[in-house]
Amino acid sequence: xxxxxxxxxxxxxxxxxxxxxxxxxxxxxxxxxxxxxxxxxxxxxxxxxxxxxxxxxxxxxxxxxxxxxxxxxxxxxxxxxxxxxxxxxxxxxxxxxxxxxxxxxxxxxxxxxxxxxxxxxxxxxxxxxxxxxxxxxxxxxxxxxxxxxxxxxxxxxxxxxxxxxxxxxxxxxxxxxxxxxxxxxxxxxxxxxxxxxxxxxxxxxxxxxxxxxxxxxxxxxxxxxxxxxxxxxxxxxxxxxxxxxxxx
Amino acid sequence: xxxxxxxxxxxxxxxxxxxxxxxxxxxxxxxxxxxxxxxxxxxxxxxxxxxxxxxxxxxxxxxxxxxxxxxxxxxxxxxxxxxxxxxxxxxxxxxxxxxxxxxxxxxxxxxxxxxxxxxxxxxxxxxxxxxxxxxxxxxxxxxxxxxxxxxxxxxxxxxxxxxxxxxxxxxxxxxxxxxxxxxxxxxxxxxxxxxxxxxxxxxxxxxxxxxxxxxxxxxxxxxxxxxxxxxxxxxxxxxxxxxxxxxxxxxxxxxxxxxxxxxxxxxxxxxxxxxxxxxxxxxxxxxxxxxxxxxxxxxxxxxxxxxxxxxxxxxxxxxxxxxxxxxxxxxxxxxxxxxxxxxxxxxxxxxxxxxxxxxxxxxxxxxxxxxxxxxxxxxxxxxxxxxxxxxxxxxxxxxxxxx
Numbered sequence: 001x002x003x004x005x006x007x008x009x010x011x012x013x014x015x016x017x018x019x020x021x022x023x024x025x026x027x028x029x030x031x032x033x034x035x036x037x038x039x040x041x042x043x044x045x046x047x048x049x050x051x052x053x054x055x056x057x058x059x060x061x062x063x064x065x066x067x068x069x070x071x072x073x074x075x076x077x078x079x080x081x082x083x084x085x086x087x088x089x090x091x092x093x094x095x096x097x098x099x100x101x102x103x104x105x106x107x108x109x110x111x112x113x114x115x116x117x118x119x120x121x122x123x124x125x126x127x128x129x130x131x132x133x134x135x136x137x138x139x140x141x142x143x144x145x146x147x148x149x150x151x152x153x154x155x156x157x158x159x160x161x162x163x164x165x166x167x168x169x170x171x172x173x174x175x176x177x178x179x180x181x182x183x184x185x186x187x188x189x190x191x192x193x194x195x196x197x198x199x200x201x202x203x204x205x206x207x208x209x210x211x212x213x214x215x216x217x218x219x220x221x222x223x224x225x226x227x228x229x230x231x232x233x234x235x236x237x238x239x240x241x242x243x244x245x246x247x248x
Numbered sequence: 249x250x251x252x253x254x255x256x257x258x259x260x261x262x263x264x265x266x267x268x269x270x271x272x273x274x275x276x277x278x279x280x281x282x283x284x285x286x287x288x289x290x291x292x293x294x295x296x297x298x299x300x301x302x303x304x305x306x307x308x309x310x311x312x313x314x315x316x317x318x319x320x321x322x323x324x325x326x327x328x329x330x331x332x333x334x335x336x337x338x339x340x341x342x343x344x345x346x347x348x349x350x351x352x353x354x355x356x357x358x359x360x361x362x363x364x365x366x367x368x369x370x371x372x373x374x375x376x377x378x379x380x381x382x383x384x385x386x387x388x389x390x391x392x393x394x395x396x397x398x399x400x401x402x403x404x405x406x407x408x409x410x411x412x413x414x415x416x417x418x419x420x421x422x423x424x425x426x427x428x429x430x431x432x433x434x435x436x437x438x439x440x441x442x443x444x445x446x447x448x449x450x451x452x453x454x455x456x457x458x459x460x461x462x463x464x465x466x467x468x469x470x471x472x473x474x475x476x477x478x479x480x481x482x483x484x485x486x487x488x489x490x491x492x493x494x495x496x497x498x499x500x501x502x503x504x505x506x507x508x509x510x511x512x513x514x515x516x517x518x519x520x521x522x523x524x525x526x527x528x529x530x531x532x533x534x535x536x537x538x539x540x541x542x543x544x545x546x547x548x549x550x551x552x553x554x555x556x557x558x559x560x561x562x563x564x565x566x567x568x569x570x571x572x573x574x575x576x577x578x579x580x581x582x583x584x585x586x587x588x589x590x591x592x593x594x595x596x597x598x599x600x601x602x603x604x605x606x607x608x609x610x611x612x613x614x615x616x617x618x619x620x621x622x623x624x625x626x627x628x629x630x631x632x633x634x635x636x637x638x639x640x641x642x643x644x645x646x647x648x649x650x651x
Binding site: 051072073074077078082083085089090091092093094098099101102103108109110113114115116117118158162 | 480483484485487488490491493494495497498499500501502503504505506508509512
């Protein structure tokens with residue numbers, strides 16, 4: 001499998017602080033990768049770098065064979081990267097249906113959207129996605145009436161609608177109940193069968209449930225990478241992140 | 249990349265029945281509801297036919313004015329209510345449109361009506377010791393050129409403004425302050441270059457078009473702009489604009505070039521404001537620096553807020569109510585009027601956040617929702633009753649349906 005995303009010696013400094021330090025990182029196509037790390041390890045910064053929110057100080061980001069370092073966020077989206085924010089981030093006053101509609105894969109230019117009509121295939125796809133994230137019976141409700149968990153799922157639905165090559169999920173289970181977390185992890189596993197996913201996650205239960213390759217960041221550097229069992233038994237990882245046998 | 253997200257194995261465990269039902273229930277709102285068309289037509293006929301049943305020339309002139317103000321408020325609503333851009337300088341585009349048309353009318357008027365000293369130039373030019381119309385103003389002798397400039401020049405200006413601010417991610421309060429400064433600059437400019445603009449006195453004494461026919465023309469353009477605004481906000485681009493209003497970061501990470509959308513809607517809005525200004529100048533026959541200033545801009549914002557931003561009827565209601573009240577009450581409450589309008593604005597912001605029309609809409613929706621909730625309760629009641637019948641021991645009397 002070729003690497004879909006390839007990050008080479010990425011360094012980010014913000015007013016003297018080094019957040020990412022000479023980081024090398026890559027994801028293969030159709031992979032589900034979990035990104036772990038204690039607070040301040042640089043997980044969200046890494047995602048912000050990939051999606052173009054911030055520019056790296058040095059280093060390069062290649063995606064699907066193209067150098068996307070320093071591109072604008074909307075161009076990076078067009079290249080095929082969608083991002084889920086840590087806090088659910090959607091269009092509050094729009095209906096659930098419209099939230100998905102706006103996110104559908106398609107033309108994004110102003111003049112193209114003026115005369116664009118919703119085709120019946122698009123309509124079906126919206127309903128498919130709404131059923132997938134179990135929000136079909138709330139299609140006409142404004143998004144700000146949804147509960148926290150439903151909002152997280154709606155944003156996942158919006159990302160699926162945009163049909164990206166790479167999905168970046170930044171702690172999609174924040175603030176959910178145990179049951180919600182479990183269901184979300186199942187949903188992510190389903191999504192990962194079709195899309196390449198990079199999942200940032202804190203919760204070890206979910207990491208175990210998903211149980212794929214793990215990358216551990218620590219102070220902006222790559223600490224360990226490998227299958228879940230290997231990483232869990234890595235002495236350094238246990239010392240800096242997992243604590244002394246806490247999760248055994 | 250797989251085309252369909254839902255594969256067969258996942259589709260099976262979904263509550264498809266429920267979803268199918270909601271598929272049927274959810275329908276996009278119609279482009280114009282039948283009641284809106286009937287009500288709108290009635291109001292248009294009522295206003296347009298005023299010269300035939302009413303006799304007051306004062307009321308007639310007010311009606312034309314208010315319609316121009318309503319288009320102006322609609323242009324503010326388009327950027328503020330639907331795209332979240334608060335402009336405190338929308339009068340810049342109104343003012344330029346109005347001044348260009350007024351200048352053109354004045355120039356032509358001066359040809360037939362020489363000044364006291366026999367000059368065939370506008371009187372304010374003569375007062376400022378100009379002896380001839382400057383060359384660059386010559387094209388304005390042609391009405392068609394003047395109208396084109398009155399509409400296109402403000403739109404180009406809005407485009408440049410948009411490129412300068414929105415492309416640099418200047419937005420929100422900063423944008424409001426910059427637009428406010430913009431309208432202050434234009435106002436100062438008009439006062440300073442009084443040889444060309446009439447300065448403090450404005451441009452007066454030209455043949456205006458306060459005829460019933462022109463009122464119908466204004467009404468026609470009101471309908472056109474309303475339909476344009478409706479088409480715009482009702483289409484995909486309208487949904488994108490609303491999504492940018494709600495959450496511009498999310499929209500940007502969904503691949504939308506937020507700045508381009510803002511520039512686009514800002515230009516459309518400037519075009520509308522300019523058209524309102526051009527109509528206004530032709531209707532009232534007097535134009536002054538106040539019509540391009542910040543006070544008038546903010547007034548427009550207040551009309552929109554009172555009527556209901558984010559609704560298309562709101563600006564019309566707001567402009568007619570607030571401006572109408574001003575014309576009929578300010579005689580009695582002259583020194584209090586500004587304070588009353590200010591207080592009204594504060595009241596709307598604090599209590600009636602969606603304005604008059606928006607609040608009525610909210611109330612209607614809430615009522616409808618209550619009704620459906622009632623139906624749901626009734627249905628589940630009936631189901632429970634049916635269930636009860638199934639396991640009721642033989643011989644027991646039936647209940648009356650309540651549980």
